[in-house]
Amino acid sequence: MSLRESLPIGDVSFSEVFSRALRGFPCSVIGLSDGPRELPVHTWTERADAADEALLSYCEGATLDIGCGPGRLTAALADRGHVVLGIDVVNEAVGQTRDRGVFALCRDVFSRLPGEGRWQTALLADENLGIGGDPEALLGRARELLASRGRVVVEVAPPGVRRSTEWAFLESDGVRSKPFRWSVVGTDDIREVATAAGFTRVGVHAVGDRWCAVLRT
Secondary structure (H helix, E strand, O other): HHHHHHHHOOOHHHEEEHHHHHHOOOOEEEEEOOOOEEEOOOHHHOOOOOOHHHHOOOOOOOOOEOOOOOOHHHHHHHOOOOOEEEEEOOOOHHHHHHOOOEEEEEOOOOOOOOOOOOOOEEEOOOHHHHOOHHHHHHHHHHHHHHEEEEEEEEEEEOOOOOEEEEEEEEOOOEEEOOOOEEOOOOOOOHHHHHHOOOOEEEEEEEEOOOOEEEEEE
């Protein structure tokens, strides 16, 4: 039985429900695990922690933060001296990022973006490799945004987590979003996915209790 058949689906946009979460309402994602999983929005609205800083140490030069959320990593990159731009499809997220004093735009990664072909790093953190439910397409788009010797720094799931793509939705304070496609890719599968997207060099690294991969052409 599919998610659409087994659970009532809301008619509110992802952006509206996620905006509620960013304003402090508890929020869960349903469909990516056996039961509802709380979104760690409270950590995303704080300052970058040690694991975040370890992840960001793999970013070089001008960096595009794809799916920047409320901007903790965008701000941390600016503090490190990077030229940085955050993009997100949720206006509330972009506003909170700008409130941190850094640049952000409300844009889809597949739309026309500033600096195409000139970014030295594209960052996909906080499970954002799942955006759109097609990791190869997302990484292929990220590759288009890079300069010739650029890199993608992508957070991935831990070893032992199998690749999956599911329909999911958000729920916050009794309000449920429309379904959206989301993927999970872990350390075991990132090389295959990256190769399919046109990358030839993949390094996998532990960052605290998290994992990331650095992709180069």
